[in-house]
Amino acid sequence: MSRSALTVIVLLVLSVVTWSFPTPGKAPRASTPSVTGGILTYYYPTGQESNVKDAFGACGTKNLNTDNVVAVSSEMFDSGAMCHASITISHGGKSLSVTVMDLCEDCDRKHIDASPKVFGYFADLSVGVIEQGA
Numbered sequence: 509m510s511r512s513a514l515t516v517i518v519l520l521v522l523s524v525v526t527w528s529f530p531t532p533g534k535a536p537r538a539s540t541p542s543v544t545g546g547i548l549t550y551y552y553p554t555g556q557e558s559n560v561k562d563a564f565g566a567c568g569t570k571n572l573n574t575d576n577v578v579a580v581s582s583e584m585f586d587s588g589a590m591c592h593a594s595i596t597i598s599h600g601g602k603s604l605s606v607t608v609m610d611l612c613e614d615c616d617r618k619h620i621d622a623s624p625k626v627f628g629y630f631a632d633l634s635v636g637v638i639e640q641g642a
Contacts, residue, residue, distance in 0.1 A: 547618060547640075548639075549620075550628075566611035567588065567592060568591075578626060579608075580612060583616075590608045
């Protein structure tokens, strides 16, 4: 095999590895909606306190309790258009970038359900709910 053919093959493989693809059948979202104020709660993406159970979020990938992931309302989830979107949560002088990986069917537009790792960044889990005015 010639050196140029090998280079082309390596470049093709690297291209496939580094590209990200939108959810099938969904156009990528032009921008992330902005919400001020709201409620932050937490849930266990694995369905339990430990990470031993394989759990798949609504975006179709495995999520762990120790991941910086959140679930958003049906309205914000937008039939999957927000999957893998990076959003920033700010509270009490702290900010954290997280990834939308799940759907919270019981949440309204201003309610985010976070992994324990995300919630724990802002408050002890025993707090349970963080409310921030609009």
